[in-house]
Amino acid sequence: DVKVTQSSRYLVKRTGEKVFLECVQDMDHENMFWYRQDPGLGLRLIYFSYDVKMKEKGDIPEGYSVSREKKERFSLILESASTNQTSMYLCASSLIIGTDYGYTFGSGTRLTVV
Amino acid sequence: AQTVTQSQPEMSVQEAETVTLSCTYDTSESDYYLFWYKQPPSRQMILVIRQEAYKQQNATENRFSVNFQKAAKSFSLKISDSQLGDAAMYFCAYRSGGYSGGGADGLTFGKGTHLIIQP
Numbered sequence: 001d002v003k004v005t006q007s008s009r010y011l012v013k014r015t016g017e018k019v020f021l022e023c024v025q026d027m028d029h030e031n032m033f034w035y036r037q038d039p040g041l042g043l044r045l046i047y048f049s050y051d052v053k054m055k056e057k058g059d060i061p062e063g064y065s066v067s068r069e070k071k072e073r074f075s076l077i078l079e080s081a082s083t084n085q086t087s088m089y090l091c092a093s094s095l096i097i098g099t100d101y102g103y104t105f106g107s108g109t110r111l112t113v114v
Numbered sequence: 115a116q117t118v119t120q121s122q123p124e125m126s127v128q129e130a131e132t133v134t135l136s137c138t139y140d141t142s143e144s145d146y147y148l149f150w151y152k153q154p155p156s157r158q159m160i161l162v163i164r165q166e167a168y169k170q171q172n173a174t175e176n177r178f179s180v181n182f183q184k185a186a187k188s189f190s191l192k193i194s195d196s197q198l199g200d201a202a203m204y205f206c207a208y209r210s211g212g213y214s215g216g217g218a219d220g221l222t223f224g225k226g227t228h229l230i231i232q233p
Contacts, residue, residue: 033220040123042205042225058220090159092221102149102209103221105159 003027006091006106013113019078021109023091030095032074033103034058034066037088046089049074081113116141118208120224127196128232134181135191135227137206145211148182148189149221154202162204165189167211193229201231 007022025032031050035043045058047066055066063085067075074093078085088110092103117140127133139148150162165173165182173180177194193200207221 035220035223040225042120043221043223045220045222048220088157092159102147102151102161102164102207108157 004091004093004104004106006089006109008109009107011109011111013078013081013111015081015083015113017078017081017113019081019111019113021076021078021089021091021111023074023076023106024072025074025093025104026072027093027104028071029093029104030071031093031103032068033092033094034064034074034076035090035092036060037090037108043090046076081111083113085111086113087111116143116146116208116210116222118206118222118224120204120206120227122227123225124228124230126230126232127193129196129198131196132192132194133196133229135193135204135206135229137189137191137224139187139189139206139208141187141208143210147209147211148180149207149209150178150180150189150191151205151207151223152200152202153205153226154199159205163191196231198231198233201229203228 004025013019033048034046037043044060049055049068065077090108091106094103119138146167148165152160152162163175179192181190203226205226206224
């Protein structure tokens with residue numbers, strides 16, 4: 001089975017801190033994604049990457065950046081965390097070809113910014 | 115841009131009964147994929163069922179089936195013989211079918227339906 005692993009399940013950070021959320025997948029998938037999940041809003045795409053060092057903005061990229069130095073790893077960076085970034089963050093991966101099989105998700109990181 | 119609408123924030127069903135979750139979407143594309151994902155309290159998003167837009171036959175996976183009405187842009191999920199383990203958030207999602215060459219776009223999700231199973 002494809003595994004997508006997010007490094008932290010729960011995280012508490014202070015306002016203004018630089019925050020790194022890490023995601024690793026083990027099946028050589030080209031695509032990787034970061035979503036934010038909030039009650040009543042569903043999942044919203046922050047950024048995605050279709051290859052090493054390539055990245056594309058999603059629907060809500062403001063306040064975030066990403067890094068993909070290796071194919072298996074996709075990092076989400078909050079340059080200066082704010083309380084409105086308190087949320088659940090989900091990482092996902094997929095193949096470019098055959099993406100009708102959907103995406104594989106990690107278990108999420110619940111980030112609280114205080 | 116595509117949108118996905120789930121009009122039922124919460125549904126409740128008796129164990130062993132059948133329940134249908136609604137989903138509508140808006141797109142100008144002819145080639146796309148539709149998905150239903152389940153998210154239990156463990157938070158792991160699990161793919162329940164998928165449908166290719168070019169296929170007229172409705173997808174079925176054991177107790178889960180869809181009613182795909184392309185002209186109406188409707189994609190409902192039917193769960194038969196509901197079980198306690200079916201309790202979860204259910205998300206309908208859309209993905210463009212075209213291969214852009216530069217990579218794939220992400221899934222567009224609805225806001226979810228919270229399914230409660232009454233024992």
